[in-house]
Amino acid sequence: MRTAMLLTATLLAVGCSNDTIDDTDVNNDALYGQYQGHFDAKDGSLKFYAQLRVGGPTGTTVRLSAPANFTLDGQPMSEHDGDEALVNVSGTYYFLQQSATAPNDKYTFVWTRNDEQQFTNEITMPQAFTVxxxxxxxxxxxxxLVIEFQGPPLQNATGVSExxxxxxxxxxxAGEGQSQVLSESxxxxxxxxxxxxxxxxxxxxExxxxxRKGRRSPV
Known part of the structure; x- marks a missing residue:
């Protein structure tokens, strides 16, 4: 069997709208933010997603109007529209990709509004584990078939779930049936x-x- 390990920290909501509205057309004080960080140990890729919605976690996504922007640890995030089904992101979102041999413990997103107010949200990556x-x-x-792991215990305390x-x-x-997928957590x-x-x-x-190790917590 071939083994691939994906270490991921995820803050997400299921079943979201993919409609989009401009931030100039909504009350910026009533927006819902979603922030995700993903690390793939196989290829060393780090992917970050930030998204604003009006109407709660499944509401319409919001597109920022310049000079409003998102940054990740000071680096600008680029605007994208589409559907990233693997990470449950759809509509308008902000994205940044990096490379690393291991992720940092924490990453900080900053949303700067057109009125120059800034809002900071931090995500904590789950600790590394090995198969x-x-x-x-x-x-x-x-x-x-038993898949065994080694690493820190999974955390499931108030406000945090892994x-x-x-x-x-x-x-x-060839000629021996169709490919299949099984999942257990x-x-x-x-x-x-x-x-x-x-x-x-x-x-x-084959x-x-x-x-994949996931961590979810409020921001």
């Missing part, structure tokens, strides 16, 4: 178990393991 089993190249021939989501992507050999512990009954649904072929 200790199975090893890359291992095979599966029966029984439950989880680990493991996804198996099975690529079928935990909020405590150091292993994720895929029952044999689920594993038997996968076609013969399986890629992706482990």
């Amino acid at each position: 200790t089993a199975p090893a890359e190249g291992d095979g599966w021939s029966g029984g439950d 989880d680990i989501l493991v996804t198996l992507t099975a690529t079928a050999r 935990i909020t405590a512990g150091e292993q994720v178990v895929f029952p044999e009954s689920e594993m038997l649904k996968l076609p013969a072929g 399986v890629t393991i992706t482990a």
Whole structure:
């Protein structure tokens, strides 16, 4: 099996509108902000997203009018429109990508309004973890598949929730069925178990393991 690890800190809402309105047409004191940071340990990419909405976490997205802007640790974020389904971002959002061997503990977003007021929001990245089993190249021939981790305990205190989501992507050999995806998650512990009954649904072929650690907290 091939193993790929994705370490991610995520602040998100599900089922959001992708409509957009200009900030000059809304009350800037009543906007809802969403801030995300994602680190992919496989390719060393850091991706950051900032988004404003009117009407709550699923409301219409807001486009900033110059000189209003977003920065991430002092670096300007660029405006984008579209649908980033993998990170649950749609409509108008602000984006910055960096490269790093490991993420910082914290990152700071600053929203500067046209009236020159500034609003600061900070996200904390989850602590690093490693997948200790199975090893890359291992095979599966029966029984439950156990994915084991090593790292700090998952935090689930007031206002903070962490989880680990493991996804198996099975690529079928030619003529041996269709590719399949299985997912399991935990909020405590150091292993994720895929029952044999689920594993038997996968076609013969190569399986890629992706482990993602997420952290959610209010900003």
